[in-house]
Amino acid sequence: MQANSEAFRGHDASTGEEIGPDFPVSTASDVDEACKAAAQAFAAYRATSSEDRAAFLEAIGDEIMALGDELLERASKETGLPLARLTGERGRTVNQLRLFAQVVRSDRWRGVRIDPAMPDRTPLPRPDLRLRMVPLGPVAVFGASNFPLAFSTAGGDTASALAAGCPVVVKGHPAHPGTDSMVAGAILKAAKTCGMPEGVFGHLQGPGNELGSALVRNPHIAAVGFTGSRGGGLALLEIAQQRPVPIPVFAEMSSVNPVILFEQALAARGSALGEAFVGSLTMGAGQFCTNPGLVLALEGEGLAAFEKAAIAAMGDQPAQTMLTTGIRDAYAQGKGVLGSKDKVEKLATGQVGNGKTCEAAELFAVPASAVLADASLLEEVFGAASLIVRCSGRDEMKAILKAMEGQLTATLHMDEGDREAAGELLPILEQTCGRILANGWPTGVEVSHAMVHGGPYPATSDGRTTSVGTMAIERFLRPVCYQDIPAELLPPELRESAKVPNLVDGEPK
Numbered sequence: 001m002q003a004n005s006e007a008f009r010g011h012d013a014s015t016g017e018e019i020g021p022d023f024p025v026s027t028a029s030d031v032d033e034a035c036k037a038a039a040q041a042f043a044a045y046r047a048t049s050s051e052d053r054a055a056f057l058e059a060i061g062d063e064i065m066a067l068g069d070e071l072l073e074r075a076s077k078e079t080g081l082p083l084a085r086l087t088g089e090r091g092r093t094v095n096q097l098r099l100f101a102q103v104v105r106s107d108r109w110r111g112v113r114i115d116p117a118m119p120d121r122t123p124l125p126r127p128d129l130r131l132r133m134v135p136l137g138p139v140a141v142f143g144a145s146n147f148p149l150a151f152s153t154a155g156g157d158t159a160s161a162l163a164a165g166c167p168v169v170v171k172g173h174p175a176h177p178g179t180d181s182m183v184a185g186a187i188l189k190a191a192k193t194c195g196m197p198e199g200v201f202g203h204l205q206g207p208g209n210e211l212g213s214a215l216v217r218n219p220h221i222a223a224v225g226f227t228g229s230r231g232g233g234l235a236l237l238e239i240a241q242q243r244p245v246p247i248p249v250f251a252e253m254s255s256v257n258p259v260i261l262f263e264q265a266l267a268a269r270g271s272a273l274g275e276a277f278v279g280s281l282t283m284g285a286g287q288f289c290t291n292p293g294l295v296l297a298l299e300g301e302g303l304a305a306f307e308k309a310a311i312a313a314m315g316d317q318p319a320q321t322m323l324t325t326g327i328r329d330a331y332a333q334g335k336g337v338l339g340s341k342d343k344v345e346k347l348a349t350g351q352v353g354n355g356k357t358c359e360a361a362e363l364f365a366v367p368a369s370a371v372l373a374d375a376s377l378l379e380e381v382f383g384a385a386s387l388i389v390r391c392s393g394r395d396e397m398k399a400i401l402k403a404m405e406g407q408l409t410a411t412l413h414m415d416e417g418d419r420e421a422a423g424e425l426l427p428i429l430e431q432t433c434g435r436i437l438a439n440g441w442p443t444g445v446e447v448s449h450a451m452v453h454g455g456p457y458p459a460t461s462d463g464r465t466t467s468v469g470t471m472a473i474e475r476f477l478r479p480v481c482y483q484d485i486p487a488e489l490l491p492p493e494l495r496e497s498a499k500v501p502n503l504v505d506g507e508p509k
């Protein structure tokens with residue numbers, strides 16, 4: 001890792017060429033300083049009132065909006081994502097901050113439970129027990145390459161950690177340093193305006209992996225939020241587990257998001273489904289972890305109509321600029337490997353790209369028996385490639401679903417007459433997936449209270465939680481019980497006079 005100040009630059013995603021300005025590469029001492037400052041800010045930040053913390057989250061949203069089109073233009077240049085998509089992503093980012101502000105104000109996150117003392121209980125009296133959730137401490141957040149706003153510097157991990165009362169140190173993704181620097185500036189400005197303690201937010205950036213490793217190793221860091229590759233997530237998990245004090249890593253990694261097409265739905269609208277599927281597959285050049293990378297259906301006329309429409313729609317798909325030349329290379333290699341596998345047939349290719357920064361979408365098909373013989377066909381290819389698995393019977397379909405690794409999503413396309421068959425799959429899918437959806441497409445995650453953007457490994461490193469939606473706050477909190485502690489020493493929310501939502505003897509009050 002650099003000992004002295006060095007510089008690095010972003011790239012124009014459409015050409016792969018470097019673009020200014022220079023950004024300083026964070027050094028080992030920058031990591032130490034940011035983490036130390038976060039640790040020093042922790043006591044004051046966790047003690048902020050719900051109202052002050054909520055106002056801080058809202059101010060971050062306002063400052064991001066105040067960056068105007070310049071932010072979107074820089075993000076578009078660095079990622080190749082169109083302005084319309086980035087405008088939507090900015091809205092999602094700002095609304096996410098506002099939603100967490102509401103959560104903070106509601107005080108439900110404090111999770112107060114009170115079991116009053118029972119001094120006369122026999123054979124033993126019960127002590128007075130009071131529980132509340134407290135923040136873990138400084139959180140390291142790794143920005144994602146594919147969502148430069150909603151999963152990056154002020155994205156879901158940052159919003160949920162700040163909402164929980166944890167200072168945040170972000171390691172920006174090296175693919176969009178200009179975007180990250182602007183958003184980091186917005187957060188720091190909001191922190192100042194709102195009188196938040198210095199060190200509540202820190203921003204590090206630079207190429208290479210050592211910076212992120214040093215951040216996770218830093219003893220002041222109490223938890224990690226990550227979105228990216230399985231290799232990256234696992235490397236950080238290993239570092240976190242090998243520390244003298246191991247810490248949790250909430251890594252969202254890889255998923256092929258099976259789409260299951262049932263017979264009645266295929267018979268009624270096979271062609272329309274084929275066309276809509278290609279829309280979801282090619283959205284954002286397929287660079288979504290929710291991308292529909294696997295389609296399962298019984299062989300027959302309905303599937304044939306779906307395939308025909310999908311093949312036609314693929315021909316219209318322009319090659320899209322990918323996030324980085326590295327991600328393009330990985331995609332080109334991944335679809336090459338998939339296409340070379342035994343029994344895999346290439347059905348369609350989108351328009352051919354420049355072979356450097358853009359790449360064509362690709363659709364493959366394979367008999368289910370081949371998938372059952374070679375589980376590597378179920379691995380994620382990050383980009384607009386998908387595999388249609390033609391099943392000869394329902395048992396084969398079930399066998400594949402049972403063989404699948406953990407997934408962020410599973411999608412069911414069904415009509416009324418398919419419900420019984422779909423119902424039989426639900427117990428299998430519940431074991432593997434974080435979100436099961438009907439008659440829609442998995443790309444585009446709603447940010448809300450009931451959302452789960454998670455799932456068993458390798459979808460994430462911890463399937464008990466979510467990285468999108470308000471439940472994400474729980475990742476950065478832990479429970480503390482106060483037993484027979486005198487009232488004047490209790491935290492305010494645990495006192496009799498407190499007006500926060502609570503459970504008394506297990507019942508909501």
Ligand SMILES: NC(=O)C1=CN([C@@H]2O[C@H](COP(=O)(O)OP(=O)(O)OC[C@H]3O[C@@H](n4cnc5c(N)ncnc54)[C@H](O)[C@@H]3O)[C@@H](O)[C@H]2O)C=CC1
Pocket residue numbers: 142143144145146171172173174207208209210212213227228229230231232233235236252253254255288289290326327330331382
């Ligand atoms: N499933 C998903 O949601 C996503 C998957 N990917 C996959 O990841 C590939 C590379 O894309 P990236 O976005 O750059 O993901 P990445 O996992 O390589 O990098 C993400 C962040 O983690 C850091 N990092 C990665 N490996 C590390 C290590 N061993 N030690 C310390 N820090 C490490 C990187 O510096 C970066 O800041 C893609 O080609 C794709 O296959 C990428 C984005 C999202």
Ligand SMILES: O=C(O)CCC(=O)C(=O)O
Pocket residue numbers: 144146147151227287288289290442443444445446453
């Ligand atoms: O589909 C979405 O909106 C979110 C996708 C996502 O989390 C990702 O690609 O990393």
